[in-house]
Amino acid sequence: MPESPDLPPRVTLPLLDLIQRQSLDEDYLIAAERRAARTAAGEPVPPGSGGHPRRIAAVAVAVFGVMAATAAVQTQRDAEVRDEGRASLVARIDDQGARVSRLQARIADLREANADAEDRVRRLNEGEQALTPRLRRLGVRTGFTPTRGEGIRVTVKDATSGDLDGTVRDEDLALLADGLWAAGAEAISINGQRLTALSAIRTSGVPIEVNGVGIASPYTVFAIGDRATMQAALMDTSSGIAFDGLSRRFGFTYELQNEDRMSLPAGPRSFLLLRSAEQRRSDEQVPPKLEEEPL
Template sequence: MPDHSARTDVQLPARVTMPLLTLITQQSLDEDYLHVAERRAAGAPPPPRRLPHRTAAVVIAVFGILVTTAAVQTSRNADITDAGRATLVSQIGDRRATLSELQDRIVRDRERNVGLEQRLNQVTSTEEEASSRVRRLETVAGFIPVTGEGVRVVVDDAPNGDATQAVRDEDLAKLVDGLWSAGAEAIAINGYRLTVLSAIRNVNVAIHVNSRPLTPPYTVEAIGDTRTMQANLLDSTLGSEFFSLAEQLGFVYSMHNVDELSLPAARFPRLRSVQAGTSADQKTHMDEETNP
């Protein structure tokens, strides 16, 4: 068997038995010192000393330059930023002023539109009233055709043929005036529309309306309220005189309501001159036109 006791008497080197960390530290220091001693023994000059302070100064200087550059750049950027901000603030102020002016203009335009709309409504109302008035005046004056319900009265001479029992202009005038007073809005005789300038008169034995001769029977058509016109005509003074005269002279007449009558428009007269006058002057002037 091998003898283990003999082996235990063998001395191991220190680098084997020494802890690893201690060994590394000591050997490193010993080798450094050994290296320095060998250089001294060989007469070599010592290694140059490092200049940590100079290097640090250079680094600090470079860092300072960088910091200064950054500060200058930041200052310049700050100036540019401030200028841009001032420009934006100025533009915002200008835009606000422009917006305020536009809003004020909108308010003024709205008020103006309201005033114009009110004026337009007034003008429209005035125009409608004027148009309605013109329509009524044209209807009464007889210068536009009209249609509506009314009364038709047909009058003829007495059947015996006596000239003294023939219908005359004054008889038709009483009937027409009675119809006007009974509420007639438009009247025509034998298709000739009556106006404020119309004249009913005898020329020899013929009755003329608006200087146009008529032949019997005479058909008088009046547009108005059929519920009251006949009764109003009979109750009026002129109407009662006409029917009393018709009974005395033997006129043949009939009167009845019509659901729809159509009366033509009267022709516009040719006015040569206009002047104030009386009804007698008007009659004289019409006679002159009839008998030149």
């Protein structure tokens, strides 16, 4: 194995030994030069002067050691602080990452729920659009909504003779209404009272009542429908034929007239509100209980 070349002490010696040796060598050199100068000048050399540089070097080495130890301790503390700060930062990053993941999952769930809700709303809107025309037709036929359109007007008057038999009775108007329904009428009113499925035409004493409201002659009956065919269709029904026969027999008169446009009100509000109902067996079914709405 080849021998390594001689290296200078500053390369091979440890740092502290090198500093101490250099300090001591320089101190010895300075002390020797001072002593030689004093000897040449004939001045006495004080005893023990050679130890002063050595003490100075020892103090310098001690101070340097303290500084080095302090720096090492401080460096270790700084490293611990940095490690602790790094761990805390990593933990916070992990926590925030988990929170973001939860929020993203929540957002995905909300988007899915929102899509389902929008789909339900769309289906409900489609169902409502499909039911609206049917509801309108049912409202017209049952009297729950006001309506207008073409049709015929029938004016019925008591007999001019004043004979009691020539007075129009409730059953005469009911017969006329049945004939108009059979002739294709979509809505009927008598003296402004809309006929509904719950309407009643009856005599209360002398006057005739429709929907509980008294009316008097002349009786104006509006029927919305096809005005081109309704008059002829009325006279083809059994009710229409019977009504015409009673008119001829007892002397009350009626007049048919086509109308381009008529407006009929809705039925009474008391008929339009279902307050309570009970479910029964098929053999015990009764009409639903209705209560009049307070005015």
